[in-house]
Amino acid sequence: MTPLAVSIAGAIASFMLVLVVLELIRSRRLRERYALLWLVTGIALTVLSAWREGLNTIAGWLGVRSYPPAVLFAVGLLFILAVLLHYSTVISRLSDQNVLLAQRLALLEEQSTTSL
Amino acid sequence: MTIDPRLRELRRVAIVPALNEVENIGRVIDELRAFDPGLEIVVVDDGSLDGTARAAAAKGARVLRLPFNLGIGGAVQTGFRFAFENDFDIAVRVDGDGQHDPAQLDRVLAPVLSGEADIVVGSRFAAMGANGYRSSRTRRIGIRLLAGVVSRIVGQRVTDTTSGFQALNREGIALFARDYPHDYPEVEATVMVFRHRLRLVEVPVEMRERGGGRSSITALRSIYYMVKVLLAIFVGLFRRNVVPQEGSE
Numbered sequence: 001m002t003p004l005a006v007s008i009a010g011a012i013a014s015f016m017l018v019l020v021v022l023e024l025i026r027s028r029r030l031r032e033r034y035a036l037l038w039l040v041t042g043i044a045l046t047v048l049s050a051w052r053e054g055l056n057t058i059a060g061w062l063g064v065r066s067y068p069p070a071v072l073f074a075v076g077l078l079f080i081l082a083v084l085l086h087y088s089t090v091i092s093r094l095s096d097q098n099v100l101l102a103q104r105l106a107l108l109e110e111q112s113t114t115s116l
Numbered sequence: 117m118t119i120d121p122r123l124r125e126l127r128r129v130a131i132v133p134a135l136n137e138v139e140n141i142g143r144v145i146d147e148l149r150a151f152d153p154g155l156e157i158v159v160v161d162d163g164s165l166d167g168t169a170r171a172a173a174a175k176g177a178r179v180l181r182l183p184f185n186l187g188i189g190g191a192v193q194t195g196f197r198f199a200f201e202n203d204f205d206i207a208v209r210v211d212g213d214g215q216h217d218p219a220q221l222d223r224v225l226a227p228v229l230s231g232e233a234d235i236v237v238g239s240r241f242a243a244m245g246a247n248g249y250r251s252s253r254t255r256r257i258g259i260r261l262l263a264g265v266v267s268r269i270v271g272q273r274v275t276d277t278t279s280g281f282q283a284l285n286r287e288g289i290a291l292f293a294r295d296y297p298h299d300y301p302e303v304e305a306t307v308m309v310f311r312h313r314l315r316l317v318e319v320p321v322e323m324r325e326r327g328g329g330r331s332s333i334t335a336l337r338s339i340y341y342m343v344k345v346l347l348a349i350f351v352g353l354f355r356r357n358v359v360p361q362e363g364s365e
Contacts (some may be wrong), residue, residue, distance in 0.1 A: 025351045033299065039347070045130045097184050104183045 001054055002068045010049030010072055018042035037086055041079035048072055119152045121220060122229045126205040129156040131195030132177070133188060133280075134212025138166040144210065145175040147218040158198055159212065161241050162191035168212070189301035192280070193292060200293035207289050209282040216281040217321045224283045227317040234314040235288040237274075237306075238281030238321035254335045258342050262303050265346065269353070270310040276320060277303045281321055287314055297348065300341040311352075 019104035021038045030038075048055050049072060059068035128146050134141050141159065148157055159172035163185035173179045180194050192209065193245070199207040207230060210216045220238065227233035259278050266277045280302060284292070291312055297304035309316050 022351060025347070026354050028355075032351075033345050036347070047262060071185045094356065 002055055006069050007049055007052050007055075009086055011046055014042050014045035014049055015079070018046060034086075034090070037079070038081050041076075041083065044079065045072065048075060118227065120229055120266070123152065123206070123225065127156075127203065128152070128154065128206040128208070129158055129195075129199050129202075129204040131192065131199065131207055131209045132157065132159045132172075132212045132217075133162060133191040133195065133209075134164065134168050134172070135157055135162045135185065135188075135191070135253035136164045136166045136168060137212040138168050138171050139173050140214040141168050141212050142175050144218070145153050145177050145215055146174060146213055148210065148237040151218040151221050155208075158195055160191045160195045162186055164186070169210070175297060177259050187299050188280075189298040192301065196284075196289055196292040196296065199289045204289065205286055207284045209280055211280050211283075215325075217292055217322070217324055219281070220281075220318065220321050223319050223321065227319065228283045228285050231239070232315065232316035234285050235309055235316045236283045237276065237279050237302075237316065238323075239274075239276035239279055240321065240323050241275040241321035242318045254338050258338050262342070262345065265349065266303060269307055269349065272310070272316070274306060276318065277306045279323075281322075281323070290355075300345055303345045304315060304352065307349055 018039060021030065021035050021042060025035050042100060048058070055068050056070055059065070059071045062071060063075075064070050123351065132141070132148075134142060137144075145157055145159070147154055157177040157180050158178045159169070161169040161179055161181045163182050169179045169181045171361050178198075182191060182194065186194070190233060195209070196207065206225070208221055208224065210218060210221075216238065224236050227236045259276065262277050263275055265316075278300070288309070291309070291314060292305065295308065297308070307318065333337045
């Protein structure tokens with residue numbers, strides 16, 4: 001069984017994550033599009049930490065007998081990987097767009113200097 | 117067609133967002149001209165790959181060609197910025213896929229011209245039962261649900277929060293030029309309008325089936341947008357500083 005202190009600390013920390021994400025959206029420092037994955041992460045971790053029976057059951061399915069909170073680490077890690085991968089795709093798109101913008105700007109600049 | 121004489125004295129622009137609408141854009145422009153030859157037409161080409169920009173320019177429309185796809189929110193806002201910076205008094209928004217019939221613009225424009233509204237939205241559902249709007253099931257349910265949520269929040273019955281068939285006066289243009297939501301923007305924009313104490317009025321319109329080509333919204337996407345939009349609305353309610361300052365992003 002998961003130690004009670006671990007459940008409490010886990011639930012508080014994950015719930016804080018949810019609150020921070022919501023505050024970032026509210027203050028317009030984070031767009032909803034990029035916040036969704038973080039929110040899902042925070043909510044999943046909060047639920048798994050607080051719902052001790054559930055964590056035990058899932059640990060049982062996965063064959064984790066000695067220390068159920070290891071499932072929390074696994075889930076957290078999985079979501080962090082997902083967020084990072086998502087960011088890699090976002091960065092790739094941004095750099096493609098950056099190239100396009102620079103090219104369009106160069107073409108525009110050439111047009112405006114030759115027409116003078 | 118005879119247009120409202122009050123319209124004639126105003127500087128007016130039609131904002132037409134278009135993504136890969138080469139088959140429809142020409143007809144939309146022709147119909148806008150037929151409705152009102154004095155209407156400036158601005159097509160915002162949201163990164164089309166099919167010659168939409170050229171087709172629109174060939175018809176004599178002004179074309180704002182975005183270097184890559186910004187999504188409907190970013191595209192439409194480009195049009196609002198154009199309207200704001202060029203001192204237009206009135207803007208109408210008509211989608212480039214031919215769904216919106218420019219012949220119905222007089223209805224959409226009337227409340228703005230009479231000074232009753234800052235923003236008018238052409239609603240498919242305002243007149244119940246009329247001509248039953250056909251669309252995918254998921255989308256219809258989504259549209260209804262969003263309308264219900266938004267009506268409750270703003271305290272006024274709105275029936276169609278996803279309609280892009282709109283008319284705006286100078287106040288409306290100024291607001292959207294400064295701040296406009298992304299992705300699936302009309303829903304959040306509706307809430308925003310009320311928070312800024314602008315007056316929004318719905319008028320019944322019939323929309324057509326889109327012409328050639330495909331809509332850019334699929335069922336799975338609709339669900340993603342729903343979640344995103346609901347999140348945006350609820351978080352947005354707790355915002356004190358509703359409009360971001362220029363340069364703060």
